[in-house]
Every structure is written in C-alpha cells, then in structure tokens.
C-alpha cells in the first residue's frame with residue numbers, strides 16, 4: 001500500500017515498473033551434504049539469524065515470519081495474517097470502533113465490487129490510480145459481459161448512495177464507517193503490513209451541512225489515530241497537514257500522523273484524516289435543502305488507518321532477539337514458565353504457575369502458562385522473546401522455597417524477584433513501565449532524527465545522514481517539486497512529510513531554505529515509504 005492512501009509513485013510522476021510475479025520466499029532450509037554423500041535437511045534455525053542493524057530489510061522479513069505474525073503466500077504482495085498479528089488488529093479495532101461510536105459514527109458494509117461505470121464516474125480522482133485497479137473479467141471460462149473492479153477505496157461505491165439518501169438538512173450529518181479489505185495492485189516492492197496488495201482498514205466517510213462540523217471531525221479522528229500510535233503501539237508521531245503536492249488530490253486538505261523509521265531514515269505516513277470540502281459532493285451531486293429551503297452541497301470527510309500500523313510498530317520496537325510488543329497490544333502480556341529440576345517433583349512448579357497465572361488473570365492481564373513438557377525452559381524463554389511477550393515469569397524450586405517468582409522484562413531483560421503475595425500488583429506496574437519506557441525510548445530516538453536547518457547545504461547533509469528535516473518553507477508547489485528533483489537519487493527523492501501543527505517560532509524575515517523567498521511556515525521533510 002504505497003503511502004497507503006495515495007499511489008505516491010504516481011504522484012511523483014514515476015511510472016510503476018512491472019516486477020517479477022514470484023512471491024517473496026521465506027529463507028530456504030539449508031541443505032548439507034552428509035559424510036554418506038546423501039543430502040540431509042538441516043533444520044531452519046528457530047531464532048533470529050539477522051541483526052536489525054546489519055540488514056534491516058531481511059531482519060524485518062525474518063521477524064514477522066519467525067514471531068508467527070505472517071505466513072508468506074503464493075500471490076505476490078499478499079500475506080497471511082496469523083493470530084499473533086491479527087489479535088493486535090482486533091485490539092486496535094475495538095478501541096477505534098468504540099471511540100467513533102461514542103461520537104456518533106455508525107458502521108455499515110458496502111460491496112467489494114465496483115462497476116466500471118461507477119469507478120470511472122469521477123475521472124480526475126481515479127486517473128492517476130488506474131494502473132492499480134484489479135479487475136474481475138471472467139467467471140469460470142466465460143468472459144463477464146462487463147468487467148468488475150475490486151474496490152481500491154470506496155468513494156465511488158458509497159457516494160452515489162449518499163446522493164440518494166441525503167435530501168434535507170435533517171438527513172445530516174451522515175457519518176458512516178466500514179471495516180473491510182481493499183486491493184491496490186501496486187508494483188513497488190511489497191513488504192508485509194507496510195505495503196501489500198490487499199490490506200485491511202477502516203474507512204470513514206461522512207457528510208455535513210457545514211464546513212465547521214467537518215473540520216471538527218477531521219481533528220477528532222486524527223487525535224484517535226495519534227492515540228493508536230502513541231498510547232497503544234508506543235510509536236511517536238508528528239501530527240500535521242499535508243502540502244498541496246502531498247495531499248489527497250480529490251480533497252480540500254489532508255491531515256496526517258507521520259512516523260519515522262530510524263534504521264532506514266524514512267518517514268512513513270501513519271494514517272490520514274481528510275477534509276474533502278465540496279469536491280466530491282459536486283461530482284456526485286450530493287446536495288440537501290438547507291434550513292432556508294435553499295439547495296446546498298454537503299461538506300465531506302474521509303479518513304482511514306490500515307494494518308500498516310502493525311508493521312511500523314514491529315520496525316520501531318523489534319530487536320535482535322525478535323519482536324517486542326508494547327503491553328497494551330500484546331495478546332499475551334505475561335508468560336508464566338515452570339522451571340523443573342532434577343529430582344524435584346515438577347507438579348509443585350506447575351501448581352504454582354497455575355496459581356500465579358490465575359492471580360494475574362484476575363487482575364485483568366492476558367496471561368499464558370507454558371506447560372509444554374517437550375521443551376526445556378531455556379528454549380521457551382527464547383521462543384517467547386522471539387514472539388515479543390512483554391513480561392516473563394519463571395518459577396523454579398528455589399522460588400517456591402522463597403515464596404517468590406522471577407520476573408524478566410522483554411524490553412531491557414531486567415530481572416527481579418517478586419514475593420508471591422505481590423505478583424499481580426508488580427506485574428501490572430511493570431507492564432505500565434514497559435509501555436511507558438518503550439514510548440520514551442522511541443521518542444528520544446525519533447527526536448534525535450529531526451534536524452532543524454535554515455540552509456540548503458545543511459538540509460542535504462541531514463538528509464544524507466538519514467534524518468528528517470524541519471526547515472522554514474515558502475510553501476510553493478514549484479519549490480517542493482524542485483526539491484524533489486534536486487534530491488532524486490538511488491534512495492528516492494525527499495518530499496514534505498507534513499507541516500507540523502506544532503510549529504517552532506518563525507521570526508520575521510526568515511527565508512525559505514530552498515528558494516530564498518520569505519518563509520511562511522516550518523515543514524517537515526524527508527525520504528519516505
């Protein structure tokens with residue numbers, strides 16, 4: 001999903017290059033030649049073999065597969081979301097769904113298929129995206145009379161019926177959301193969660209009588225997106241407004257939450273909340289009779305976040321041992337592992353584990369007892385580290401004797417012995433600490449990646465140093481296009497990520513770093529996904 005909401009390779013004027021249609025392969029099992037001369041299958045290593053800082057791309061592929069989040073699939077750009085990742089999606093979905101319902105948005109479901117006539121009704125919006133649309137052309141061996149498109153987004157599915165449903169001001173606001181999949185047949189290199197040809201999202205589509213109401217919603221929804229990233233996924237984001245070049249072309253203005261991946265030095269659009277103005281209501285003739293009995297066009301918004309959020313979280317927190325899950329999105333927050341000992345009755349440890357996990361569950365935590373008797377404790381430790389479980393509790397004979405358990409944090413591997421009477425309280429506190437500490441660490445690192453510059457040469461230096469750049473800008477479309485041209489290289493052009501809502505002081509007379517014209521505001525620039 002390019003910058004998920006827009007095919008930015010097309011916006012950049014780059015033609016998508018057809019790529020080989022082979023699905024990306026999971027590293028193959030190594031074969032070794034045995035002394036007998038026969039080939040023997042060597043078991044693929046269970047743990048991580050690639051370090052995050054050695055080869056970030058391969059590290060990412062390895063971590064999403066070995067942690068059990070993703071299974072590769074034989075259609076290029078499509079991935080299986082296993083329970084270990086889907087459960088995260090469900091947690092975020094539950095949060096967001098409850099919040100939008102509180103403010104009066106309703107769920108609905110519109111069809112997956114779009115007729116060609118509906119899809120091409122508003123040509124301007126579709127034109128640049130056309131190469132990404134997937135079509136159904138046959139049933140069995142018979143050509144369909146008319147090909148049918150698979151939704152890449154649902155404006156053309158929903159807005160014709162908005163026009164039908166909205167008659168008078170009493171029909172407003174109309175505020176709908178749907179949870180669904182969409183398909184965009186992209187040719188850029190696919191990456192699980194980050195850019196896939198099919199992905200899951202929620203898309204909100206709303207219509208109001210006034211711009212003021214629409215503006216308020218844009219901001220409210222953007223704040224929900226910030227909470228998903230910062231409060232749940234412990235990923236810091238910058239809230240801001242997109243430049244004219246980078247906004248959704250069909251809309252009036254686009255607001256965004258922007259994240260940053262330090263390893264690649266790239267910004268990544270986290271989610272967008274658009275005010276569409278009256279552009280779509282003109283095209284689809286969505287009007288209403290206002291209180292004065294006059295015909296008026298509705299004001300519309302649309303907004304979405306996608307399964308990309310999971311990929312960003314993995315990239316930010318994962319380490320050389322595997323996934324690191326923030327407690328608020330971890331399906332399993334605490335894993336309890338018995339540590340049997342030679343000549344000691346292991347049922348004592350098993351009973352203690354059970355007792356502890358019940359206490360934790362009663363305290364509202366998501367707990368897993370790992371009682372598998374075919375794996376030694378050390379193996380289990382590595383396995384749950386790979387899967388990113390935030391807190392591990394070990395219980396061995398010594399602990400039983402001392403009426404304590406050992407707690408080990410996934411984020412920093414700190415260990416502590418906790419009295420049995422205190423386990424639930426301490427686990428709750430530790431999980432809060434882990435959540436806060438993951439965010440703090442990520443934010444400190446992100447902040448170090450924002451460089452404030454005033455001059456072009458410093459801008460280039462910061463970019464080449466894999467940083468984002470905050471620079472005073474004249475806000476001219478031609479200047480942004482020019483910066484793109486001047487920075488085009490193997491690693492891709494720099495563009496504005498957003499104009500942050502939070503702006504540093506801009507003293508009178510400050511000049512644009514790129515054009516030397518008077519600067520209007522600070523913009524955040526960077527290479528991006």
Ligand code: 86X
Pocket residue numbers: 004005006007125126129130132133152153154155184203204248272274302303304
């Ligand atoms: C842009 C805009 C908008 C509703 C959102 O960002 C939030 C949720 N939609 C989506 N966009 C397209 O309009 C689009 C259209 C076609 Cl035909 C396509 F193939 C790909 C697209 N990608 C993005």
